[in-house]
Amino acid sequence: MDILVINAGSSSLKYQLFNMEDGKVLAKGIAERIGVKGGNINHSWMRQGAYLTKTLDIDMPDHHAAFDEISGLLVSKDAGIIQHKDDIDAVGHRVVHGGEHYTQTQKITDAVKKAIEELIPLAPLHNPANLIGINAAEKAFPNAAHIAVFDTAFHHTVPEKAFRYAIPEKYYLQDRIRSYGFHGTSHRYVYGQAVKYLNNKKLKAITIHLGNGASMCAINEKGESVETSMGFGPLAGLIMGTRSGDIDPSVIFHMADELKIPLEDIKNVLNKQSGMLGIGGSNDARDIGRLYEEGNKNALLCYEMYGHRIKKYIGAYTAVLNGADAIIFTAGVGENDALARHYACEGLSALGIVLDEAANVSGNHPEEPVEIQSGSSKVKILVIPTNEELEIALQAYQVMRDRVDKSPG
Known part of the structure; x- marks a missing residue:
């Protein structure tokens, strides 16, 4: 199973393509200066055990254009790693804020996208770009499953005594003012690595x-x-x-x-x-x-x-x-x-x-x-x-596995 991981910023787009059988990165890169003049894509791909690199200097008016170029690189004869863009089974998206509702990795639906949009006031610098990236990726890879991994999700186990602020209750109940926490994907990953390393x-x-x-x-x-x-x-x-x-x-x-x-x-x-x-x-x-x-x-x-x-x-x-x-x-x-x-x-x-x-x-x-x-x-x-990126890929992979396990027959 091949999973593409996306981290979309307002004017940049990072990506990594994983082969989930061995966890290796088949290709990776970053598109920068999206929406402004002087754009470029730095693309690397695995060939015979080593990474080759290519820089593409090209203006990208929006994230849709960036994805067109990236998908083209992934399937190109000189810098490609897959035969067809439909070879990508899933796209894992980093989403900064999932609020209180999204405490687990989610397959992206219209309802999920609406919730990400409604949470923009809580993450005005990040959620808009994440949402733009999702919409553009869905158009570029229409046959792949699109999966959201929320930075806040790992912290959903923080107890109320720790996440509440000592301000009038109405600000929590009506306005959801509380501690959410971030960097959850990174904290989860390194903790898991420590558990394995220490065998504890x-x-x-x-x-x-x-x-x-x-x-x-x-x-x-x-x-x-x-x-x-x-x-x-x-x-x-x-x-x-x-x-x-x-x-x-x-x-x-x-x-x-x-x-x-x-x-x-x-x-x-x-x-x-x-x-x-x-x-x-x-x-x-x-x-x-x-x-x-x-x-x-x-x-x-x-x-x-x-x-x-x-x-x-x-x-x-x-x-x-x-x-x-x-x-x-x-x-x-x-x-x-x-x-x-x-x-x-x-x-x-x-x-x-x-x-x-x-x-x-x-x-x-x-x-x-x-x-x-x-x-x-x-x-x-x-x-x-x-x-x-690997943690996002692993969580997206688990969602895909769960879908297969729950499918009829």
Whole structure:
């Protein structure tokens, strides 16, 4: 079974084609600058055990045009990997927000698309693009099953005592204001990899997804998310590339009432001008790392603040879980920045968390799970590369298998 995984942005479209018999990526790529001049597609495909690449410089007025080009590449003589686009059995779509209703992976129907549209106010930057991608993919691959995998779905097991805010009940009942959490696909994937690696089916773990967006998740021995750091939107929790993370709401009132900053400008400051960028001058941890090595004080402060925020959540989630067996670092910063892991783990020996500094440095850029804790650590410290696309493919594959199992005869 071949499954195409789609991650649609407002002006980009990432894709990977999986052969589900062995989980290998047959082809992958990204279409960029959709809807503007100077568009291009970077396409890679497997040929005799190695990836070949091709760049196509072409303007794509919309996502429909992008899919036409991508489907053409997939079946082309020089860069193709399948005979006909109908060879694709299913298309798995990343959808950021599924609200309270969609707690599992879903075959896409008109009702599902309507629900995704109705949730746009909760994810205005993501759900519109996800929906555009779904509509365009359905036209490009009309005979494939289309399946939605929701980032929020993994967190549906978070109990009410954790997802409710202490505001009047009507705002939850009428307006659905509550914590939803995000990055669920990544948290689910790396937790599953840790269970396999440690051979512990009752693993209690704290997963730490550190990219330009960042979040943490407490996962109990049943594999259920019971707490997560992002909330109603993706601004809460950890310090991120450009987002502030947790902030006293009084600061927002002060900026609006006393400093006379328009609300839209405050939103822009907290979402696009804060985090690593606001503290250290760049939203790229590699830039902050270089400045740190040069002795830059702001870079040092950035790492200290970044790590301190993570440590606060490690402590809180250890309490929520009544002890953790493992903490897991993943995503761009989590997998590749030893300094970030160092500052996140230092001074946690009272919780049984002790880092091996040499293993931490050598643990960068792993292709498989690696352990970076010292021999005296009671808690495993793992670095596990995330693979959200594979997780989407696996969930779509399970939906397809369930359909076959339930079919008559």
